Amino acid sequence: MRPIGLADLQQIAPCAWEIPRSFRNDMRVAARLYATREMVEHLVQERALEQLVNTATLPGVQEPALAMPDIHQGYGFPIGGVVATRAADGVISPGGVGYDINCGVRLLASGARFPDVRDHLAALATQIQRDVPTGIGHKGRLTLDDRAMDDVLDTGLRWAIGAGYASEADAESIEERGSFAGASADAVPTRARERGRDQLGTLGSGNHFLEVQRVAQIHDSARAAAFGLFEDQVTILIHTGSRGLGHQTCTEYVRLMDQVMAQYGITLPDRELACSPFVSPEGQAYFRAMAAAANFAWCNRQLITHAVRGAWRRVLGRDEDLAVVYDVSHNIAKLEEHGGIACVVHRKGATRAFGPGSEGIPERYRSTGQPVFVPGSMGTASYVLAGTGVAMSETFGSACHGAGRLMSRHKAKQTIDYNRLRRELHDLGIEVRAASAKGLIEEAPAAYKDVEQVADVMAATGVTVTVARLVPIAVVKG
């Protein structure tokens, strides 16, 4: 396959580029990328764009196959991609969701301002690290028996409410109300259940983190008010997913699709794109299993929320329940209607960004568009954005999900000095609680693209409106 050069991309708007269908004869639709010229110049040096083009070959893919400005090279699908396929005759691909099913971000809002919290920050960070299991191989406080596991997988947040970990108000502020229609515990492989049994309420490792933040700047006061955000407010961001349960579910369904693909006459440029028709028994089984794993992830973020609320009350003595602003998923496939066509929208490292008036978002966000959270790398800013009508017409209601990795974990370990990094974070006034030095180094700010540029590209294209900028004041990492 010939590599993609700058000349193969047609600039269609200041921050939008297209690779035409004529680029490769197996493409079914054009591929579109949102990025600055500088980002494109970097991207052509890696394989991410080739991976984007590969996704444009999937049966039933809708025009165009998309990449957000935080795109980076993945395996099979690129990270930062959106691929919508026709539900009637298109495919569903586990690789288009990723191994960490329903990895996502939840934002909690307090009623406190930074000065109320400043003197308690070290104690708060320590308490959160104590109450939320983080890092590799750390079990949760709960081990689910078969019946509880069935309930978690089948009903998601409904289980959490029944068990006293969540309120109706929490459910209202989560995609799908935290309970994905069509989820079925029966479709989840036994081994996935085993791998997840003792992991509910755990943060995990890798790029997952929990951050206490300060609202540094409000960009859109009307939307910020609707989201319950104000300047100097203290917020808490939780980034994690479905843990081993999701990883094993994806592993087993990639294997299944790899086996049956030929029966459906599907050939692909990369085996990791393995898929089957959405309406096939295998496609439907995966969709039900993925939805169940998504329920597990929502319960995971809910149990962490519960622990953080406890830590907050204990350390600050404030009698308040931190409110869930919203909970967005950035590794998921959703059945949605776009342009009058029922589509399976695969978002892998991309966030749903439904605009004003959309069904499926909380009533209180119907006039503003849904909140979208874009966490930066550790120590840098995160953004709250809002979905728009442009997103609905141009990106299957989707936007970016983060900063996007620039440097490999391997390279980060070779080039970043742990003590210097700790000092830099300390100098920025950030309390750091990390389970391991390595975990901290791999996620150093220098290993990522600039999140501000990513948010700016999204705003320039009109896909999102920038609402607020949040800066970390404490980071808890696996």
Add this chain to the structure above:
Amino acid sequence: MRSRPDQPVAGFEFLDHPGDLKLRAWGRNLEELFANAATGMMTFLFGSGIANAQPYRTETIEIEARDREALLVDWLSELLYRATSEYHAYMGFRIHELTEIKLRATVTAVAAAAVEDIKAVTHHELSVREREGRWEATIVFDT
């Protein structure tokens, strides 16, 4: 492309990949390649000290897959599942039977605590090939 300085033995090396982990393994024959790939994955997960870890149990693994590439992914996925759900590592990979689509092996469970996490073994750009008398494969992991 440089191997890690803490790499204990020849037979595998870690390659640079922007998002994830890429492992190249090789051997004089297919059996050796499969064993070296498993050793590489375990070394990443548990650190190079794993070579001296205390063995305490032997387990049998039997796998069937649709081709050699899928067999390698399934072999590593099987070990990853057992290691992560049982909270221990594996070494001493003895492969008794290996065809295009079938593998039978005994492996030794050893006491070790993970220092890294792997979410999954992917099929991305995977190929198992023979070149100039040695077998080689490159595997991408989601970490």
